[in-house]
Each structure stands twice: as structure tokens, then as C-alpha cells.
Amino acid sequence: MKPLSFVTPALKRGVQIGVLSLTALLAACGSSGPFKFDDSYSAQGQNSRVRYLVMHYTAGDHATSLKVLTQRDVSAHYLVSDERRPTVYRLVPEERRAWHAGIGSWYGFTDLNTGSIGIEIVNMGRLADGRWAPYSAAQIEALKVLLKDLAQRHGVSPRNIIGHSDVAPQRKLDPGPHFPWKDLAQAGIGRWYKEPQARALQAQYATRPLPSASQVQALLRKAGYETPDSGTFDKATQNVLAAFQMHYRPARYNGVLDAETAAILQSLD
Template sequence: MSFHRFALRAAMLALALTLAACVSSTKVDRGTYVADTSHHAQSADSRIRFLVMHYTEIDEAGSLKVLTTEAVSSHYLVPENPPVENGKPVVWQLVPESQRAWHAGASEWQGTTELNAASIGIENVNLGPRDTPQGRAWQPWPPAQVDAIIRLAKDIVVRYGILPTRVVGHSDIAPQRKIDPGPLFPWKQLYDAGVGAWPDDATVKADLAGRAPDGPADVRGLQLKLARYGYDVATDGVLDERTRRVIAAFQMHFRPRDYSGTPDAQTDAIAQALLDKYMPAQPGDTDLTR
């Protein structure tokens, strides 16, 4: 056999093997059966639709122990002072993103319940509130930790296309039992970096419509706004303790200087500004929030 004929046959064999590999690459041998993956359904989306922020209330060593040995977990744990490698902060990944972590508990946001199944949870090492003779004090968030949180959160929301209104705190999705990540959590800094939602000041001012910021707001009107935005709240116009907790959670997120749970005009205007920005009424809609 001449060299040229041998080379031609070798090339044809290599091509055949390549084509066979391309065909067989759509089939996966799973031991007891073969799965053919050559057809893809269009009606599918990501499991991950929400990003939930927490604080740990204990130090890093204790947090790692609890989150890896007890019946609670999160996908990530951000240290108070993250170590740096090659100029980048190092965070702990405790659960693969493809798996469910047990961080949200009984929860609801925008009509979705049991958010463990549809979210990524980030625990952040922070001691939370401490009662002092001068009143309740909250542990601040160090700049290096905030930087790490922003880097991690931005990567997650970009990869999964998580909507701004679906970046939430534990207190947002479970306001009757949780207050983390607390009023000092840097929500505005996250927003400025492209993560999460925040109202526009000009819209808040316009929605105040001349009302005094600390003046009263219609309870049912505010309940309707908060329910439309995503909170699990009654819309009966009754200012009971459950409604106060929801209002306080909203204020802690978007108006942290005062999170008493009082339904004031500024809180009402902030809620409306968020709806104006992220959930504008469509033609033909009956907007019950105004």
C-alpha cells in the first residue's frame, strides 16, 4: 500500500471515529439504561429564581460547624474578614448550587412558597443585634466583607438572570419569625453594584405628593402595595402585629433609619416607587395600590 493511500484511509477512519463520537455524545450510559439527550424541551427554566441573604449570629468557626453538621445549611458562607488569594476574596461554598440548601425554612415571596427549592442562600458572618444599656446595637459590615458579598451576589444574579426584586433578605420572605440580615445590611451598595432593587429618590418624592414623610398612610393601601411587591401580608386594612412585622421588614430593607413598623407616608411612597420602577401597571390593569 502506498504512503498516500495509507494516509487517506487513516484520515477517513479518523473522520468516521469523530462523527461516531459526535453521535454518541448525545447518549449517556447511566448503568441500567441509556439516556438520549439529542432533543431539548423549550418549556424549561432554572431551578434558581431567588437569592436570599442572611446573617449567622455566631462567629465563623461556629457558623461553619452549624452549617456543615446540623439540619441547616446554605450554599455560601461569607467570612467577616475574607482571606484574599490573587487579589480576590475567598468565600466558603458549602452546598453545590444545583442542590437544595436548608436556609429559608417556611417562607414565601411573590407567590412562591418554600424558597429552599428555588433559591441560593448566602449566610454572612455577622453577630446581628446586641442589647446594650443604650438600646439595641447592630454589628456593622466590614468593607472587605461587603466587597466579597457584592462579588459573589453579582456573579450569581448574572449567571441565573435573577430579577432585582428577587434579591431578598430572610426577613423579607419570613417576616413573622426572622429579622436577618438586619437594618445595617448594605442593600444600597449592592444595588449600586448591579444587585437587587432600590427606589429612585425622585419617584419617592413624587409619590409622596406633598404629604409629610412621617404622616399616616392608608393601611390597606400599603398592604396592597407590599403584597404586590412580593410580601406575604393580609390586605384587610387591619394594622395588627403580623402586618406591623411585614412593614418593619420592608422598612429594614428600604428605609433602615426607622423600622418601627408604623405605616407612614414615606414607607407608602417607597413601596409605590418600587412598583413604579419594577412592576409598572400595564394598559388595562386595575391598579388597586394607588
């Protein structure tokens, strides 16, 4: 796939300033300068700093989302608008840190702002009446193109395409239960579970006990979630279970272990 080009005027200005600064530095280091500059070699031992793609909803409208993400101490690399033909804004260059993830963990990695690209989607999130705002089909199609490009260029594995609630289940709910993780997985984006295996395991739980709290906590950690090691279904573990359910079984995300949740947890790719 040819890389996408989402370039804003501000980004162009930043690139131009960077090129001018480097040009001025090289000019100052001519034959009489303190050193020579040589970029003709490229190290074999390198890769992208990006290991994760983290999805968010903005909990605001288009104008508010742009204002918050550009004028306050919170940001994201990309913002997907809710227009009929969505605009994908690049707000932070990919090589720089955006302030989007905060405190969180995924497979034990905690510096998520440094190791991720944050993607905000204009969506009101949870509404006052308890319902959740839907995502538009156009937004999801735009997101598929963007995510495929980012995952390919940065070598991001499917299990590391995640939601804010996955990395911070004690304090975050975005991108919410209407985010179409299964649809994305069917398009080759992100991780999903083996559905036939899950159905078979769920049927078996009709005649045998569900996994213990300790077993569930171990399975959640194996899936990437930061989970207590209490051996009980305490509130923190229920929050992690709810985040897992919201991602893989959004029809019911009450944080209570049941046969379907246990079966899905044991059937992840």
C-alpha cells in the same frame, strides 16, 4: 462575566462520586444492558430552578458558623467569612436544596428552599446591648462579585434578591438594618426605589392623608411581601412594614406607617 469557581474538597469529592456513578451506570448498560443512554440532545424548554437569592447573617463567629452550617440540620449554599480577605465557602451545590429559608413566602411562592440559593454572611446580628454588628467592606465587595455571578447565571430578577426578613417578616430579622441594600442596588444588584419620586410624594403627604391600612397592605403584597388582608395596622402588618423599612429605610424600622415609608412603597422600581 466569567463564572466564579468556589469549589471545596467536599464538593470535588461529590462531583467525582457522581461522575463515577454515572460512568458505572453507562458501563452496565453497554450493548447487552437493558437500555442505551444518549445525552446528545438538549431540550429547548428549560431554565434554572433558582428564582431567588436570599441573604442571611449567621449570628455567630466564623468557627461557629461553619460548624452550624455543616454539622446541623440547617445549611446554605454559600458562606462569606469575616476575615480580612474573606473566604467564600460553597457548602451545598447550587443544583441541590439547602435548608436555609424555612417557612416563608415571596410573591406567593412558598417553597423557597427549592427555588432559591441561600447566602450566609458571618455577622453577629443584633447584639446584647441592642446595637447591630456591622458588615465589613471586604465582605460586601466579595458579596457583590458572588451575587452578580449568581444573578447572571441563573437569570434572577432584581426584585428577587432579598433578605430572610423579607420572606419571613413574622419571625426573622436578618440580614438586619446594616445590610447595604442601597449600595448593592447602585452596583446593579437588587431592587431599589425611585428616590426623586419618593421625595415628591413625601412632600405631598404634608397636605393629604396617608394611605389606608388596606391600601398599604395591597402595596406590600404588590412589592412581594406576604401581608394580612385585615384592613387594619395589626401586629402582623406592622411586622411586614418593619421588614420593608429595614430593607428600604433602615434608619427607622418601627413598623409604623409614615410619609417617607408610604412614599418609598409607592416608588419601587
